[in-house]
Amino acid sequence: MTPLPAESAEPTTGRSRKLNATSYVVLGMLSYGPATSYQLKQRIGLTIGNFWAFAHSQLYDEPARLVAAGLVSQTTEQGGRRKRTYSITDQGREALAEWLAEPTLEQTEVRDTGLLKLFFGMGASPEDIRRLARDRYQSHRARADGYIQQRAEIEARADRWQLKTLELGMRYERTVEKFWKDFMEELDRDPP
Template structure:
């Protein structure tokens, strides 16, 4: 995130929340701990505000940009991990009531529709300022959410035709 410009840990948290936080979950504490570790490794610099709250601002170094480039060049062969509580509950649905299954499907449909709608709004807000690769990640997120939204909609229709 520092490759986009210097930031405090709080600013990093804001950037992540609007961008990669949509598809890469991690503890917010990492945004406070990791910059100090990267500074100690020489991958970022740290400047501390003289007065006030003594905020620390981090900036990527040339060595940090090289490490980022090396990481980007590494093969990415691992499987995508899907951790969806709705799917997990559906898997164990044999132990649920028909009302629980219907509620699950309705809630998941609404959730994915809302997230996809949010991505549509986000795209409209950032299209003029985001780079091509950021827009591609948003496009995949939108496609994913619309596909999963449609799955739950189809499942709701199936439950209407053939109740459990």
């Protein structure tokens, strides 16, 4: 593989292009080791894809932008499919460290179709409300069980912070699962 020269980039404090969440996802994933865009997609699917959703097509565009900014380097396979493998640069590590040091004060956004339907439930039939509660209960239970299984599969090779994200995922899903279970019991006691 031959390294491609990166365009000169301004120091991280004077970047001409503002980095976004996808930029930091790419930098963060590359901090674990070099990867192609496809490998980034796989890594994300098995890790932060559990709690951070975005269009995977961005993983094919963003690395090239980060190369142009000097935050990522690129090597291209000679012949074959000419796969591009990306690696984080020292400037990229600095940018990631700066972002990690920034305060995180924004509110967590919850986008749950089940809650949206429950909010407008006065227009639904009692059977629809029961089905909604049962489906959401089963969905959150399955997701929590999936987190437990995932933890068991990666525990030996994951770092402490990755395991903490799974712990929060499990706790969140179990809490929401309990809400829907309690709601089903309430519906049994006091039908709509």
